[in-house]
Amino acid sequence: MTARITDLATVDLRFPTSRELDGSDAMNEAPDYSAAYLVLRADDGHSGHGFTFTIGRGNELALAAARAIGERAIGLGVDDIVHDLGGFARHLASDSQLRWLGPDKGTIHLGTAAVVNAAWDLAAKLAGKPVWELLSEMTPRQIVDLVDWRYLTDALTPDAALEMLRRQEPGRATREAHLREHGYPAYTTSAGWLGYDDGKLARLCRKAVEQGFDAVKLKVGGNLDDDVRRCRIARETLGPDRRLMIDANQVLGVPDAIRWAGALAEFDIWWFEEPTSPDDVLGHAAIARKIAPIRVATGEHAHNAVMFKQFLAADAIGICQIDACRLGGVNEAVAALLLAAAKGVPVCPHAGGVGLCELVQHLSMFDYVAVSGSMANRVVEYVDHLHEHFVDPVRTRGSRYLAPSAPGYSAEIRADTLRRFAFPDGEVWRGGRA
């Protein structure tokens, strides 16, 4: 008898991070990092865990979207899902009535990500491998079949992607061995949240250096004079050879973004992240032309592969920042990796939040082994919080992510955490602020 998905469990999980101003930036003043958490359960006892990430209020909407999309998985055969994850992702997204709410963006797409991520967790657990390895062992044809090509062929055809992936096949084993031994490079954002004072910024920059980080990111975009002072502190602490990046979290218009980059250029900025609206492909392109050699980076709010196709086609980004939950799960992230590799643009995923580090490490490691084949100019964001809530948390050595070895997508959250941080009834929230 074939196992089938028979049950969907969901948890509205929120961490009261706003109490400490961890994660504060110019747009997101006081986030409570949250996960719309979903478990797909099969009648043979197997389960897949997935989530999408939000920053507090509205997590209930993402959860309701995940449930609406997740119901489309009920009754499907587990074998059918795990052997055709491309077809499964397309099936989830093809309810023509739910599609109206996006399409392929916003809350409904966040919900799709939770379900697709859960299916990948299930598939990887059944295969006895971490997701990065499951992906890295797929044939080029299998990888290409993961992607919904409908809107992408003007930039990259499936045949061209196939050829690109085949060129990387001979080196896969060598790179996998290198990855297992040395891990994957990370950068830290922990030093530079906008809510921190100068003393704390300097102290945390020194700590980052001591931990071995070669790249540190600062939040900017509140007040330019403050940002000049903060970048000076950071650059002095980091010395001339480490990389410094800045992130305005979308608060600026195009002319102001160009002004900001001009004023901060003296601090040798590697990339300028989210300078303006995440929807503004042409705006990013205009900024990129003006502020070179500073690279423009965006993607944590780029809602689908069509957006990445355009950012790349317009030479609007020099760093491609995919997000494991903003995109509709692993499949659409693979599409973005292929598009970026075809243009030779490095992918440096967005992470932090709750569990984004846990997820995106898999995507970058797969990119290294089988897609771009390179770690040059590539770093995964690292933020050192909330990892303790995961069954298989990220492991780092110095400034590098170590390759996960446990089967799955590292998405599973500890039962105790699910209980304590459930909103609004968990002990952390009971009697507290909403």
Next chain:
Amino acid sequence: MTARITDLATVDLRFPTSRELDGSDAMNEAPDYSAAYLVLRADDGHSGHGFTFTIGRGNELALAAARAIGERAIGLGVDDIVHDLGGFARHLASDSQLRWLGPDKGTIHLGTAAVVNAAWDLAAKLAGKPVWELLSEMTPRQIVDLVDWRYLTDALTPDAALEMLRRQEPGRATREAHLREHGYPAYTTSAGWLGYDDGKLARLCRKAVEQGFDAVKLKVGGNLDDDVRRCRIARETLGPDRRLMIDANQVLGVPDAIRWAGALAEFDIWWFEEPTSPDDVLGHAAIARKIAPIRVATGEHAHNAVMFKQFLAADAIGICQIDACRLGGVNEAVAALLLAAAKGVPVCPHAGGVGLCELVQHLSMFDYVAVSGSMANRVVEYVDHLHEHFVDPVRTRGSRYLAPSAPGYSAEIRADTLRRFAFPDGEVWRGGRA
């Protein structure tokens, strides 16, 4: 004592339109036209009615989003809202946690539209005027202040918008008189739904001609041979002098869209609507370059003013199709009108669905009186269904919308309808399909 908003009422309203295949197209096979309906109530007895439009499943998500956004209006003074509708719209959109779910797109933005639309209904009722007239009597400065300019100034500055509006001031009275006498031109989509057979298509095209329509739109994108045959039938019935438009509802990739337009060009197509992904500015620009003189049209799924800014800047659209609920309500629609007028691109709003005709007529009439100052190459979509559910339904004469005269935004739905079509407990849905 100042009146305050003290209450929010919502209704999940769905019409079982899928039973007749009204509204069927290549992407949206079987829509149940729905409204996430919201009433803002003040403690002095006044109320504003608004809604956002969906096509069935997921309407509950849009409604939950509208409630989450709407709660930000509770406690605000009615005078403060109606005298600073720009500030009110920015306040609604500025919850940094809810913003993460968009930003400015998808379900949360649909919810914002319902609340902003309700506030305009309230403001217009208090002023004793229909919304188009309320808008048309604002000073250029008041109009400019309705808009959130953060991401728009690289295309149009507030000062340039002000100057443009001032140039139209002397002609306002003449145009308003013309509008009141002659109405505003419409086109019909009722003839060309994809679910209709050839006989029904021909019959409905003849009926459109008899009703006086000069422009008719057909749904395409299923099968090209079928579309060639259907366009031939439509063109033969319409004769050479009426306008024929086609709409693929996003089902095609860029290369296929170009192929489709090439095959249908012999039928003298005025515009090709939604040829591909609504997010693909550069794709639309590529299509536009290839298929001229056929104009590319899109906008019903263009989620915010930043998208319209780009479609216009890239010469990707020759027809700008704003939607009264996809955009975040009247304020963002005004932004789109200003951007389009600055580029000289005609705005032909998306309508149909539930109540979209009722809303967008106000926007086009305002555009004529105070913004573009022209009806040339401008038509508002008209679909002849579901109007009977509105307290102040659209009125037409021949193929023209007549200017609404009742105070408000024509958004209020009859109490009897709210009861009968409420989902899932209204009589239309009880015991029926989900």
